Amino acid sequence: MDHLFLLRTQAHELKMRQMVEEINLGRLTIPQAMAKFNVLTRHTVRKWLDRVRHENFQRADAMKQASQQPPPALVEQMALKADELAGQVIQLKKELEQAELQVIYYTTIIRVAEQELGIAIEKKSVTKQSNSFE
8 A cells, every 4th residue: 555655656746847847948837837737726836846946956056065075985095095105205215315325335436446456447428429420
């Protein structure tokens, strides 16, 4: 019995929403809608128009608020990613510092070896241009 009541209620609501849609689209006036959908009073039509407009306003407001605030899961993911990237930056800074120290170490060893052995180990930075375009 409850199932039958639910079906009737859903059918009535569907009929009323179709009526409101046709009025809002300008296909029907209120008196025409009353005749087509067998509505007895203008008050009923107004009540349904107001109800649907209110629902649309609430839906639009909810969508606006949802678009302004990112979902909590996304915020957490972004925070985790930021922490991960910060850790990578720290690690890369340490590696860069280590590499710079190695460059200083090897440069110093080469200069000391050149002074003690008296031979040129480092390549000179002056290079000859090729004459292939002449």
